[in-house]
Amino acid sequence: MGEFELIDRFFRRPAAGRGVALGIGDDCALLAPQPGMQLAVSSDLLLEGRHFFADVDPQRLGHKALAVNLSDLAACGARPLAFTLALALPAADEAWLAPFARGLLALADAHGCALVGGDTTRGPLAICITVFGEVPTGQALLRSGARLGDDLYVSGTLGDARLGLEALRGSVPLPAPMLAAARDRLEQPTPRVALGQALRGIASSTIDVSDGLLGDIGHVLQQSGVGARIDTDVALGLLAARQTNAPALPPDDQLLAWVLAGGDDYELAFTASPDQREAVMTAGQASGTAVTRIGSIEAAPGCRLVDARGRPVAMPARSFDHFA
Ligand code: ADP
Ligand code: MG
Numbered sequence: 146m147g148e149f150e151l152i153d154r155f156f157r158r159p160a161a162g163r164g165v166a167l168g169i170g171d172d173c174a175l176l177a178p179q180p181g182m183q184l185a186v187s188s189d190l191l192l193e194g195r196h197f198f199a200d201v202d203p204q205r206l207g208h209k210a211l212a213v214n215l216s217d218l219a220a221c222g223a224r225p226l227a228f229t230l231a232l233a234l235p236a237a238d239e240a241w242l243a244p245f246a247r248g249l250l251a252l253a254d255a256h257g258c259a260l261v262g263g264d265t266t267r268g269p270l271a272i273c274i275t276v277f278g279e280v281p282t283g284q285a286l287l288r289s290g291a292r293l294g295d296d297l298y299v300s301g302t303l304g305d306a307r308l309g310l311e312a313l314r315g316s317v318p319l320p321a322p323m324l325a326a327a328r329d330r331l332e333q334p335t336p337r338v339a340l341g342q343a344l345r346g347i348a349s350s351t352i353d354v355s356d357g358l359l360g361d362i363g364h365v366l367q368q369s370g371v372g373a374r375i376d377t378d379v380a381l382g383l384l385a386a387r388q389t390n391a392p393a394l395p396p397d398d399q400l401l402a403w404v405l406a407g408g409d410d411y412e413l414a415f416t417a418s419p420d421q422r423e424a425v426m427t428a429g430q431a432s433g434t435a436v437t438r439i440g441s442i443e444a445a446p447g448c449r450l451v452d453a454r455g456r457p458v459a460m461p462a463r464s465f466d467h468f469a
Pocket of ligand 2: 264265
């Protein structure tokens with residue numbers, strides 16, 4: 146199977162879709178965002194051995210490769226339009242390509258996000274996706290808008306992806322159903338696309354949690370020129386696995402480190418003025434996403450951890466940084 150047959154068989158589909166004037170097959174795709182809209186653009190590169198295990202289920206990998214990009218669009222409050230796929234493959238292996246394309250395109254269809262182009266080359270397995278979304282001009286949610294006195298929120302659950310990673314590495318023994326649930330969170334993240342759009346005009350700042358909550362919130366605090374306090378008892382409650390009361394789990398301080406700095410969560414962390422509390426809850430309900438208030442924005446720079454009674458809690462390990 147040659148390069149072009151591979152593209153035709155696995156990735157080319159009838160060009161269509163909102164905002165797409167021309168899809169795969171020419172030198173460029175043509176995007177046509179609606180008048181009054183800005184294009185939101187984001188890229189992520191996934192490398193075997195660094196971002197995923199060599200033996201990961203290709204269907205799940207296809208899902209995750211697009212999910213991490215859609216999560217960036219969600220964080221900006223943008224609606225997905227289209228994406229490109231640059232692939233380096235060691236071989237044109239149909240048994241890998243078919244399920245990879247299935248997982249990728251199923252998530253793409255679920256969000257009306259068309260594959261409009263890319264590049265395909267032989268090499269060590271690498272997947273680079275660029276997504277394009279649209280957001281009304283001037284309404285994109287940014288990292289720089291957090292204000293003194295704002296509430297701090299997180300969507301969904303935190304830490305379960307890291308628990309899944311530790312279990313797959315063999316460092317935490319988990320009963321089969323718990324392993325399956327944690328592994329799903331690691332390999333099949335749900336980008337909070339509907340929530341992101343629902344938060345336009347409500348959230349003052351937003352970021353998606355990919356490297357770990359503390360590190361990612363740190364970007365918001367820095368770019369907004371503020372600090373924050375986080376309630377660690379509330380944060381611990383965000384680990385879905387802990388709600389099962391399983392005896393196999395590590396101690397709470399280890400779990401807290403994974404909740405606050407585990408990585409691979411793909412949830413949204415955002416701030417909003419306290420007078421938006423009802424609007425935030427409505428946005429969560431309308432998008433079918435749990436939203437939890439975990440802290441607040443303060444003047445002093447940095448992030449402080451406190452327990453339910455307001456006593457300081459020691460900082461766990463830092464977020465993931467490829468070059469640290
Ligand atoms: P060019 O040489 O002009 O860069 P290519 O010959 O590499 O174009 O690709 C032919 C067409 O197939 C282009 O429209 C390109 O965007 C598309 N394409 C290539 N690889 C992929 C891929 N992995 N997924 C989707 N479209 C792809
Ligand atoms: Mg090319």
